[in-house]
Amino acid sequence: MTTIDDKQDIIQYVPFMSFVHPSFWHSLTDMKLNVDKLNENTKQIYGRYSYRDDIISVLEVDGTSFNKDPETEFHYINVTGTLMNKNTIEDFKNIDKAALINSVGEIMRANIQIKSWIDNPNSLLNFFVLSFADLKKFHYYYWFAFPAPSQPVVCLKEKCKNISTCFNEKQIKEISQSYQLLEISQKCFFAIVKDGDLYNVVTLSKILDKNRNKDEESNIDLTNTFFAFADHSNCENPGWPLRIFLAALFEYCPDLSKTIIKVIGIRCSKNGAINNSQIYNITVPETIQTPQNVGWVGWERNERGNFGPKLANMSSSMDPVKLADTSSDLNIKLMKWRLVPDLDVTIMKETKCLLLGAGTLGCHVARDLLAWGFRHITFIDSGKVSYSNPTRQVLYTYQDCLNGGRRKSEAAADNLKLILPTVQSKGLVFHIPMPGHPIGESLKDETVTNIELLTEAIKDHDVIFLLLDTREARWLPTLISAHYGKITINAALGFDSYLVMRHGISSAQEETSINSTFVSGDQLGCYFCNDVTAPGNSLKDRTLDQQCTVSRAGVAAIAGALAVELLVGTLQHPLRVKAPAVYNLTDEELDPKLQGVLGPIPHSIRGFLHSHQTVLPTCTKFKQCIACSEVVIGKYKEEGLDFLMNVFNSGTYLEDVTGLSELQLTAEMTEILTLSDEDQDTTSI
């Protein structure tokens, strides 16, 4: 026989690792909000562990842990536990953990002393959960304890050995079969007694006498008795339940002192065979009783290996706001995963959009931006929601019209949050100054403030949508956007037609060759480039963009959607605002470099519902444009506010500055002269 190294053979019990299923937190939350509220009383719960040899040493809790009766499952032992859920993080932190486990231990000791465990062996095992639930953030702080007395220290007489070293195949099979017949409450701790050639699985009450006087002999036939327990361990060392089992046994029969007892750790495979069970021969120490004042141990270590609480951050799967956010993101990600692997998903989340106008177009654009994953949306509008609005302006409801109507930009921002709480939306209320609308002395200060507000808002955003209902109102934001190099998307409606386009930016004008197939994005014309009249002159008959224009009901939805698609196409192009616009988008041999991830990006889209036609005109900047030409932007840079005031106060100032006044006459002449040609062109489409 080998010499015994005391130190080495002290039993190292394999502790439980707590494993919390998500449904546990769902039930705990439900209970806290609807039943317990501020009540801090402890609660009885159930946990379970398996003695399957292929399942790791965990004690699991889930939604059924709160049931009145535990669920039963094959090869699992139910363990009764206590949940103490604190109302504040301070209470959770400050409670004396050593005192807490000792108080739980004292209850267990009392249970051992009154010997009720002999009839109900499963009651020997216990666990404790201390928790705090931050239900605003769905953060759960928790700490499991598996209490056991720190004394006595027990040693193995020899290395553990497989059950087959003492039992033959047939006996093992018989034991396994009769073990399965044991009642569930008897399965955790029991005994195997040899009777002649037979081994009988018996409950503890068969060999231990609950009413025995402590001084009487215990009369356990140690040569023919194996104590047994459902062992969750998968290694040489026995599982934690043995520790409490031994403490209870020694308390029951002190005369075991200095004997050798045989213990079987039952470990079964998924078909119920117990061939991997282990036999432990245990040297019972001289002093075996647990002293009255001994400490209890068993707090679980956390993931860092320290004695400390764990945190379950369940916000991503339980916080409805986060769920809404991730679920709507999934739509975009699916596109990337399934169809467009090069799609940049984050650019939409990061791009800040400024919507000038929160009317029919603004509402549609905002909803489509949301659908494409944009999360920063600001509205500017000075109007209020009126009773005629909600049916067409899809962000408003009847409620927004009451009591004189809410401010459109604010109602739009709030209602967007009702659709997706995580969207960062806000509404600014002010009027956008317009050329040819003279500013009286009384309005001067306000106009200056509004110009500053608009300038700041444009600087703060990456994309400017012009969704206003007058041509004049588009002038100032077109100029400022071009000056700051922002992506500008413009949409305007007629009765049954629409225009959606992107603008170029302020940069040195390049000479483009006649043969070029495309225009670089920064060189594209703006809304005003095609006009030979400055805004402020409303004499000319226009089909687009007139205040109070009545549109067919679908026009705004179509134009709004195209405006957002035009933006997304531009953002997904590596050159972004400089993304080229090709003259012929249907060209089958189009250079791939001219296309973005989502295809070629037009300069403008003009649609006519009457004939269900769409055309895609592309044009460069107009040298004498009243909004984006170098001369206008130059003057704005130099003179700033003074320049703007001159524009607002005079209907013709811009035309003089750009030399349009002179050109106008010539232009009208040209128009008349080429009319017949254009007619022919139109009919040949």
Add this chain to the structure above:
Amino acid sequence: MRRMNCNTITPEEFVYAARDFIELSNKYFDSWTIHQNDNEILNTYIKKEEFVSHRDENDKIFLYRAEYIIFYNLSYGVPSFSFNLWDCSGKLLTLEQVREISLMKISKEDFYSVVTQQEHPVMYRPYFIIHPCHTAKIVSAFRYTSRNLIITFLGLITPLIQLNLPLEYGL
């Protein structure tokens, strides 16, 4: 109307195969369970939970619980495979984490084209779902010869995901 696609199976066929499969699963001590509602045949699904462990580059072992759900995909007319994993605190793993623990036996490039996170059509929560686009052809090819449709289907899934299935299924 479009002609009925003969590559698909009916919900009734799915439920029949699922019930039959559960019997086999019980016989082989696999732990699949069936969840059904007679009024809502489309909500029938089979489920299995198991622990999976992962050893990271520092040899630290992490334990996760995996939940597998096979349900009937109405739009494709085939069985679909979905799953979720969570750690010992109950927190669900992200798609990136799932990829990192190499539960899926495919390359990084193929990963995202095969598995996506979606709102589950039966469970109404986000799950990882294996895209069913190739399922129909293969399942229909074995439709009349296979011992059980679910087993045939699992044969398509096991090359992608580690499922630890009993050998007795004959996969």
